[in-house]
Amino acid sequence: MSRQPYVRPMPKASWYLGNARYRRYMFREVTCLLVGVYCALLIWALAALSSGSPERWGAFLAAQQNTAMVVFHALALVYYLVYMTFDWFKLAPKAMPVQFGEQKLPGSVIVVGHYVAWIVVTLFVLWLAGVLQT
Amino acid sequence: MSIARKSVVWGLFAAGGTLSAFLFPAVIALFLLVALGRVPPGLEFANLQAFAGHWVGKSALFLVIFLSLWHAAHRLRVVFHDFGVRRDKAVANAVYLVAAIGTVMTAFYLYRI
């Protein structure tokens, strides 16, 4: 009896296409591009700010004000919330198990804690930026 | 056998991911407001310069951008691998180099404020 094991090939670039679970994972991972884009935008803002000239800062702000940017930011916000922030919170309990005596803290408590902290942080940033003034 | 240097990179990735998960929705919302023409008072030149000029604001901005850059870089490295690009060393060097350049630029601009 001779052995001849058969190795099924795995398509290196398209393995995620036929499977909903894997597709969701890829949608999650490409949010790193959004993180990169907003880091670049922030650095661009710092470049304008650090010039010391209010005119250059005004020019930077004006450069943001067009329909393409509005659409991009709106879409990015939704996509980022769903596939980065909310997914990150869902996964957070896995890395930080909490046990009091014999009782394990349910993961849902940690998730809710993240949402509460996120709301606080968001409100703080918006307040710092002066958005919350009536 | 020893603990790989990847432990350090992963630590930066995890910290950057946590920071950007919490903070970037607000950041994106601010960019959206600006794009709509409604620049909030805190983002006007004088106020923002005061914030970024203070050591607390400066450090906060640096930390957020530095860690988020490294998070994005490390994740992009994995994304290349997942999309079938199997040249990990080359990809790693490229993404970390870009993150390093971004970090230096951030430090430089913040120093000037």
Place this chain on the structure above:
Amino acid sequence: MTLKTRQLELEVLRYDPEKDSEPHFQSYSVSCPEDWAILDALNYVKENLDTTLSYRWSCHMMVCGSCGMMVNGEPSLTCKTFIRDLPDKVRIEPLQNLPIERDLVVVLDDVMEKLQRAQPWIIRQDDPPPVDQEYTQSRAALYKFKQYTMCINCMCCYAACPQYGLDPSFIGPAALAMAHRYNLDSRDQGKSQRLDILADHDGVWDCSFVGACSEVCPKSVDPAAAIQQMKVDGAIEWWKQKLPGGKS
């Protein structure tokens, strides 16, 4: 009371290493009582329709881990997958990402080696307690690692893990979950030793937290959680070793 029956169309991947150059599907039509698991349908095929069909199974009660297969693309224990939860057409293949030995039997050599590499036993630095004494362990200490003891080595997690599929040198979910089980055990003193191997290349860092392993695990071991916790452990351990008094 007679149970209703359903006519199921099984599409089973066949492979004879002595005759075939590659696997092919073969169809069987089976009349199944509604309380059957898909393993019962396979047993019916083997007994009545085609005795040449080869597959592993044993306990038929989700404790031995032998009967793992792909059922409609999902890594499953066939004794735990009931036809009432399946459509009329069922595709049955051997566990993904593992080489096919014959029909639905996969080659387990690689995963067996990896399980051992995790050093899944109590490691002591101190002397063990005297022969007439036991290790004492509170219930709280037991609950810290108990879920990771539930692994039955069915390898569904390896079939689900795309990183293992893309690069089989990755040590994989079950091995890492088992290592974590011992790292969390209060009787064990081998965490540094295990991390030296598992936080190295082909260890935890190949995991990108897809999470498929935990979703398919029939015993709710949650290997994905174990791996993330080991990444944290690995990151902390790296710094501990760099401090004065640490190793290397």
